[in-house]
Amino acid sequence: MIISASGLRKDFTVNRKVGRLRRERHVVSAVDGVDLTVRRGELLGYIGPNGAGKSTTLKMLTGVLTPSAGEVRVCGLEPVAKRTTLARRIGVVFGQRSQLWWDLPLAESFDLLRHIYQVPAADHAARLARCTDLLGLAEFARTPVRQLSLGQRMRGELTAALLHGPEVLFLDEPTIGLDVLSKQAVREFLGELDQRGDTTVVLTTHDLADIEKLCKRLVVIDHGRVVHDGTLDALHARYGSRRTIVADLDADWPADVCLPGASVVSVEGRRVTLELNGTTAGEVVAALAKAVPLRDLSVREPQIEDVVARLYRRD
Amino acid sequence: MYGHVLRAQIRSQTQYRMSFVVEVIGSVVINGLDLATVFVLFSVAGSLGGFGGTEVLLLTTLSACAFAVADLVVGNADKLRDYVRTGLFDTLLLRPLSALWQLLAVNFAPRRVGRAVQGLVLYVVALAIADIDWDLARAVYAVGAPVAGAVFFGSFFIAGSTVAFWWVESGEMANAFTYGGKDFSAYPSTMYDGWFRTVFASALGFGFVAYLPTLALVGRADPLGAPDWLRWCSPVTALIAAALAALFWRTGVRHYRSTGS
Numbered sequence: 257m258i259i260s261a262s263g264l265r266k267d268f269t270v271n272r273k274v275g276r277l278r279r280e281r282h283v284v285s286a287v288d289g290v291d292l293t294v295r296r297g298e299l300l301g302y303i304g305p306n307g308a309g310k311s312t313t314l315k316m317l318t319g320v321l322t323p324s325a326g327e328v329r330v331c332g333l334e335p336v337a338k339r340t341t342l343a344r345r346i347g348v349v350f351g352q353r354s355q356l357w358w359d360l361p362l363a364e365s366f367d368l369l370r371h372i373y374q375v376p377a378a379d380h381a382a383r384l385a386r387c388t389d390l391l392g393l394a395e396f397a398r399t400p401v402r403q404l405s406l407g408q409r410m411r412g413e414l415t416a417a418l419l420h421g422p423e424v425l426f427l428d429e430p431t432i433g434l435d436v437l438s439k440q441a442v443r444e445f446l447g448e449l450d451q452r453g454d455t456t457v458v459l460t461t462h463d464l465a466d467i468e469k470l471c472k473r474l475v476v477i478d479h480g481r482v483v484h485d486g487t488l489d490a491l492h493a494r495y496g497s498r499r500t501i502v503a504d505l506d507a508d509w510p511a512d513v514c515l516p517g518a519s520v521v522s523v524e525g526r527r528v529t530l531e532l533n534g535t536t537a538g539e540v541v542a543a544l545a546k547a548v549p550l551r552d553l554s555v556r557e558p559q560i561e562d563v564v565a566r567l568y569r570r571d
Numbered sequence: 572m573y574g575h576v577l578r579a580q581i582r583s584q585t586q587y588r589m590s591f592v593v594e595v596i597g598s599v600v601i602n603g604l605d606l607a608t609v610f611v612l613f614s615v616a617g618s619l620g621g622f623g624g625t626e627v628l629l630l631t632t633l634s635a636c637a638f639a640v641a642d643l644v645v646g647n648a649d650k651l652r653d654y655v656r657t658g659l660f661d662t663l664l665l666r667p668l669s670a671l672w673q674l675l676a677v678n679f680a681p682r683r684v685g686r687a688v689q690g691l692v693l694y695v696v697a698l699a700i701a702d703i704d705w706d707l708a709r710a711v712y713a714v715g716a717p718v719a720g721a722v723f724f725g726s727f728f729i730a731g732s733t734v735a736f737w738w739v740e741s742g743e744m745a746n747a748f749t750y751g752g753k754d755f756s757a758y759p760s761t762m763y764d765g766w767f768r769t770v771f772a773s774a775l776g777f778g779f780v781a782y783l784p785t786l787a788l789v790g791r792a793d794p795l796g797a798p799d800w801l802r803w804c805s806p807v808t809a810l811i812a813a814a815l816a817a818l819f820w821r822t823g824v825r826h827y828r829s830t831g832s
Contacts, residue, residue: 268828315829320664322825336825343667355662359583371575372666 257329258424258456259294259317264326265480266312286312288480289326296423299450299457301471303564309480310460311350314426317458318348331423344373347417351429354409355416356401362412363397366419373420380419387415390445407438414445424456425449431463443469464564476567483567495566497558501530501540506549513547515540526551573668576676591682598682602689605635620762625701626789627759632697634756634781636690637720643687645725647678648732649745655735658830671729671820691717703788712803716784719809720756723780726809726816727752733816736823748775756780761794776812779805 266287271279287309294300304310315321316328319335319342328335333342349355356365370380388394391411396404404412410430417425427446431439447470449455461467467474467488474491476484484491501518505526518540521529532540537555544550619627651674654660663670663677698713731745755763755771760782763771772778778797786793787802 312829315661318665320661321827321829339664340667340669343665348665350661353659353662355665357579357583360579364579364582368575368579372668 257293258296259292259330259458261290261292261313261317261328262326264290264292264313264316264328265324266309266316266321267324285324285480287316287323290477290480290482292475292482292485294424294456294458296456297453298473299446299459299470301467301474302458302460302477303462303467303474304460304477308477310477311428312480313477314348314350314428314458314460318346318426319343344420345423347420347422347425349410349413349417349425349427349430351410351427351432354401354413356409356412358402359400361398361400362393362404365401365412365416369416369419375420379421383419383421384415387418390448391415391441407434407441410434410438410442411445414442418449418455422455424458427457427459427461429461430459431461431466439463439465446470476564478567491563491567492558495563497563497566499532499537499558500556501532501537501544502554502556503528503530503544503550504552506551510548513544515543515547573672573676576668576673577679580677580679581681594682595685598685602686605686605689620759621794622759622761625697626785626791629694629697629701629788630759630781630785631757632690632694633717633720633785634753636687636694636717637780638724638753638756639683639687639690640717640721641724641728643680643683644721645675645728646683647675647680648728650674650678651732652735652739655827656739656830660827661829664824664827670824698788701789704790708803709788712784712787715806716781716788719805720780720784722809723776723805723812724749724753726812730816730819733820733823736826752777752780756782776808779808 264287265285267283267285270282270284272282274280290313302310312321316323317330317335319339322336330342331345335342357368366384391414393411393415396408401409431442443466446457450457472487474484474488475482505528508526509523509528518530518532521531541553618624663673666673694717703709727749731749734745752771752775756777760768760772760778783802784805792799
């Protein structure tokens with residue numbers, strides 16, 4: 257296990273104003289007993305609503321924050337005690353914090369990082385060439401970071417985090433605020449990284465497309481606790497998300513139709529929406545075609561938006 | 572490695588050419604005025620708190636030199652406030668280098684070099700004109716005292732900045748000690764009295780920056796009654812101060828709360 261955490265907790269004391277001068281101290285657990293293990297080479301989606309404790313967990317895994325309780329090991333090291341040793345073996349991109357030198361061209365930031373991480377020149381050049389190629393850095397490598405667009409900067413950040421060949425890459429909302437093309441570039445890049453399998457990736461995101469395209473395993477956290485750990489399919493199964501059939505009819509919907517294996521969700525004029533109860537779509541479609549004349553029909557896969565929204569509302 | 576970070580910082584600063592030039596000119600003017608103050612004081616007073624002119628000059632320049640060196644190297648530690656408030660301190664902790672040295676290197680202000688050089692030159696001049704009975708111990712101490720003084724001031728800079736981990740609006744309180752200590756140590760301790768002298772000279776140890784080393788260099792016993800060997804102890808107090816500051820810093824880093832993102 258390249259990452260293992262058990263009973264991980266982080267408490268913050270918050271002073272709340274009561275009256276004009278008095279303040280009350282409250283202890284808030286941002287992370288409240290998280291158990292997490294990640295295998296080498298895995299790509300893990302770590303998701304949850306705002307304030308669920310995602311970033312706080314990542315900060316404890318990377319040695320930025322000292323846990324209030326619990327055990328953590330990343331690459332076999334205790335993050336806070338072995339912070340600088342661990343820093344050489346992990347890469348981090350916090351979407352809203354730049355790791356680059358604001359006033360220097362991207363290329364110079366990369367060169368500085370080579371010295372800071374003491375990367376052999378040949379390794380550095382090879383990794384940089386790969387990232388330049390995959391992320392299209394060449395056109396803005398000489399531009400000072402402060403003049404880059406968000407999408408360009410994020411590609412720079414990703415490269416910066418990978419130049420020292422980290423074993424684990426932590427990404428905190430890497431696609432936040434990016435346009436469609438940049439999002440796609442980042443997503444494809446991460447997919448390729450996952451394919452090669454030598455880098456473990458922990459990704460937090462609010463972007464559901466990121467999750468569907470990239471994450472085979474999802475850990476969902478809410479109020480500082482893990483509420484789901486498993487595949488996307490398991491998440492669908494557990495929260496009862498179902499495929500739906502939308503059919504346009506050539507006649508009015510006869511109210512007395514009985515379709516085994518499906519239930520009617522809504523009827524709007526000559527359009528009817530059905531929900532499948534686990535059976536294959538074929539049987540239902542056949543029964544439907546027998547009962548009413550069909551004009552058009554589509555089957556919709558369950559949407560992760562629905563599942564996550566339901567999860568966040570804690571139905 | 573820190574050298575690379577430092578050079579990058581200097582490159583970044585010189586990117587804004589105009590503002591860099593203005594800052595350097597401003598710094599030269601202010602340093603010049605400081606210099607004038609020392610000479611005016613020296614020529615008018617001649618003798619302060621029972622000490623002769625050359626002795627006071629030695630003491631003042633030793634303190635100024637130590638402070639300027641400390642200010643050059645660690646004076647920018649007070650930038651920590653902004654790093655903690657904005658959560659930018661995260662990025663320092665994510666690199667495989669000491670967070671403190673990164674903070675200092677990233678915020679290195681080349682314009683402060685002028686003041687340190689000026690302090691050093693004045694100190695050498697003061698050493699030359701002071702009535703010192705040179706021997707090996709005094710020669711070593713003449714070099715070691717400003718270093719120890721710089722370490723001592725530097726420890727206060729760092730400890731003062733570290734408070735920001737708990738209390739972001741800490742700035743002025745820390746300055747009361749560092750700048751207060753600077754002004755205290757610029758004059759003979761005999762000039763002060765009562766609780767003020769007790770606090771700054773003995774309890775906080777600012778007497779070790781310039782007052783006691785000057786006594787050792789010119790070979791005078793302390794009129795305030797400190798034993799003779801204590802005059803040679805400023806490196807020891809500097810190391811104690813540095814160790815305490817380092818411990819405080821480490822504790823502070825563990826209490827860093829970051830910010831939501």
